[in-house]
Structure formats: structure tokens, C-alpha cells
Amino acid sequence: MAFLPYDQDVVIQLRGVREFPVAPAAAETDRMAAKIERAIDEATAGGIQDLQVLILPDGVVLTGRCPTYHLKQKAQHAALKFVSGNLENEIEVAWRR
Numbered sequence: 001m002a003f004l005p006y007d008q009d010v011v012i013q014l015r016g017v018r019e020f021p022v023a024p025a026a027a028e029t030d031r032m033a034a035k036i037e038r039a040i041d042e043a044t045a046g047g048i049q050d051l052q053v054l055i056l057p058d059g060v061v062l063t064g065r066c067p068t069y070h071l072k073q074k075a076q077h078a079a080l081k082f083v084s085g086n087l088e089n090e091i092e093v094a095w096r097r
Contacts, residue, residue, distance in 0.1 A: 008042070009066060033054070033055050036060065036078075036079050036082050036083075040062070041075065042078070043078035044074050044075055044078070048075055049060060051075075053066035059085035059088065059089050060085070061088045062075060062076065062079060062087070062089050064092070065091065065092045066094065067093070068091060076089045
């Protein structure tokens, strides 16, 4: 088997017609973001709306909306288990009326 510079199991599909392989570093970043997102969803029981986890070279940024500061704190605590660098919690607390 020849060496392939990309993960064969991770591809991007565009318009359902062509597949493009993703570089290994990008694939690992996507996997880590998905792990953090899953951990936050479990810790907050899905209480963070529009949750996005952005992995940067110097840390992680969390964005989304939630109804309470407690949920924002629980999301941060869940993400800290996976983050070795900086963690920016940009989750907005939006009160429902």
C-alpha cells in the first residue's frame, strides 16, 4: 500500500459530486472540535444553542448562546478537560422573556 498524505476516512463532499481528502492536521482538528462539542452537549444537556468550537494554534474558542451563566460555566468546565492552551469562552448569555 502506497503512502497517502491524507486520511482516507475523512473527506469533504461538495455538492455530492466530488470528494476531496482533508489534510491529517485538519482532520485531527475536526476530531478534537467534535470531541469538545460532544462533551459540552453532555455536560449542559444540549443547553448551548448554536455551539461552535474553533480550534486555533494558540487555543480554543467557544461560541454560542445559552440562557444562564451556570450553563456557560459548565460548558467551559467540560471543554477544559481537552484544552492544553488558552480557552476563550465567548458563549453569550441571552435571557429568554
